[in-house]
Amino acid sequence: MDTKKRLEHIIELLRQQGKRLTPQRVAIIKVIVEDETHPSADHVYTQIKNDFPTTSLATVYKTIKLLKDSGELLELEFGDDGSRYDGRKPHSHPHLICTGCGTIIDTEPENFENIIAQMTLNSGFKIQGHRFDIYGLCPSCQK
Amino acid sequence: MDTKKRLEHIIELLRQQGKRLTPQRVAIIKVIVEDETHPSADHVYTQIKNDFPTTSLATVYKTIKLLKDSGELLELEFGDDGSRYDGRKPHSHPHLICTGCGTIIDTEPENFENIIAQMTLNSGFKIQGHRFDIYGLCPSCQK
DNA sequence: CTAGATGCAAATCGTTTGCACCGAA
DNA sequence: TTCGGTGCAAACGATTTGCATCTAG
Numbered sequence: 001m002d003t004k005k006r007l008e009h010i011i012e013l014l015r016q017q018g019k020r021l022t023p024q025r026v027a028i029i030k031v032i033v034e035d036e037t038h039p040s041a042d043h044v045y046t047q048i049k050n051d052f053p054t055t056s057l058a059t060v061y062k063t064i065k066l067l068k069d070s071g072e073l074l075e076l077e078f079g080d081d082g083s084r085y086d087g088r089k090p091h092s093h094p095h096l097i098c099t100g101c102g103t104i105i106d107t108e109p110e111n112f113e114n115i116i117a118q119m120t121l122n123s124g125f126k127i128q129g130h131r132f133d134i135y136g137l138c139p140s141c142q143k
Numbered sequence: 144m145d146t147k148k149r150l151e152h153i154i155e156l157l158r159q160q161g162k163r164l165t166p167q168r169v170a171i172i173k174v175i176v177e178d179e180t181h182p183s184a185d186h187v188y189t190q191i192k193n194d195f196p197t198t199s200l201a202t203v204y205k206t207i208k209l210l211k212d213s214g215e216l217l218e219l220e221f222g223d224d225g226s227r228y229d230g231r232k233p234h235s236h237p238h239l240i241c242t243g244c245g246t247i248i249d250t251e252p253e254n255f256e257n258i259i260a261q262m263t264l265n266s267g268f269k270i271q272g273h274r275f276d277i278y279g280l281c282p283s284c285q286k
Numbered sequence: 287c288t289a290g291a292t293g294c295a296a297a298t299c300g301t302t303t304g305c306a307c308c309g310a311a
Numbered sequence: 312t313t314c315g316g317t318g319c320a321a322a323c324g325a326t327t328t329g330c331a332t333c334t335a336g
Contacts, residue, residue: 020290020335041326056293061326079220079300082325096266109262116277119252123239124282131276134259139267163310163315184301199318204301222325225300 006088007033010072019066024048024055028063032087038076038095038104040084076104076133094132100141107134149231150176153215162209167191167198171206175230181219181238181247183227219247219276237275243284250277 010029014021031039031047039047045060064085067073074086076095084104094112096105109115120127153172157164174182174190182190188203207228210216217229219238227247237255239248252258263270 018290022291022335024292054293057325058294058327059292062291065327075222077220077222079218079222079226083222094262096263096268098268099271105266107262107266115258119237119250120239120277120279123248123250125239125241125277125279126285127277127279128242129278131274131278133274134263134268134270135272135274136263136268136270142269161315165310165316167317197318200300201302201319202317205316208302 003034003088010067010070013070013072014066017070024052024059025063025066027051027055028060029067029087032064032067032073032085036088038084038086040082042082044085076131092129092131094134096134096136096138098138098141099135100137103138105138146177146231153210153213156213156215157209160213167195167202168206168209170194170198171203172210172230175207175210175216175228179231181227181229183225185225187228219274235272235274237277239277239279239281241281241284242278243280246281248281 007030010033011021011026014025019025027048028044031044035044035047037043041057041060041064044064045055045057048055048060064073064075067087067090068075072087072090074090074092076084076086078084086106089106094107094109096107097103098105116127116130150173153176154164154169157168162168170191171187174187178187178190180186184200184203184207187207188198188200191198191203207216207218210230210233211218215230215233217233217235219227219229221227229249232249237250237252239250240246241248259270259273
């Protein structure tokens with residue numbers, strides 16, 4: 001789904017939920033849907049400030065919570081440096097994370113759900129989701 | 144490696160590093176090595192308090208840091224409720240986590256390192272470790 | 287109009303740190 | 312004896328919350 005479609009999808013979803021579409025809220029969602037770098041809350045806030053100088057970080061967090069609760073935003077929690085967000089593909093998927101520069105890269109291995117299903121076959125668990133981060137050095141940080 | 148051997152291994156390692164083996168420190172390490180529930184810092188602290196009523200949470204955290212830095216303790220960070228620790232198998236391995244009761248279960252799938260190697264084959268990354276949590280409902284929480 | 291949203295400041299909470307005192311080696 | 316360790320309390324920092332004000336519907 002392209003960015004514009006995804007933005008419209010979320011807007012429509014919020015409308016159906018009776019949520020108000022304030023300019024700040026729409027601007028925040030737009031950044032979250034367009035930014036491919038898995039931004040932090042503060043990074044989103046910084047981008048919003050350009051167009052809405054009075055916007056507060058609290059509003060960014062409230063909008064993030066709104067999207068999380070609607071299943072439209074994937075949160076990647078890092079205990080130390082806070083969370084990063086993926087609003088482009090809000091379902092669980094593995095990420096490659098460079099320990100050198102901090103870059104987070106999406107991966108979508110084929111049959112990954114099958115691998116999980118097979119791994120957990122004898123556990124009796126009813127699987128709901130996962131968190132899979134692979135840490136390493138990206139090509140340019142290896143130099 | 145059984146619990147006793149593992150405790151002795153860590154003790155010896157610290158001795159080689161010129162670290163002091165205070166009674167509190169040894170007690171904390173003992174709990175970390177014996178507790179199979181992936182305890183939180185506070186949970187370790189509670190257990191230590193039985194034998195060392197004056198011990199502080201700060202000392203528990205300092206000892207945890209010591210073990211982490213020596214590669215003898217795996218930290219599982221959860222943004223919300225803090226971290227849980229695995230001092231029994233301090234290398235990266237997948238965990239099954241019940242979203243109902245919070246239980247954390249170790250898994251050790253065969254060839255898992257191979258799966259990661261294959262998944263990241265085209266990325267150019269030099270892999271250092273991973274974090275893999277699978278979330279779901281355990282058998283008893285499904286009732 | 288009015289319930290929901292904003293935005294400031296204060297509160298939260300796991301974790302870290304400063305520092306005076308203590309004790310393992 | 313000496314330097315690393317302990318433990319109290321204060322600091323930290325990302326996130327949350329209270330509340331008066333504002334505004335989308």
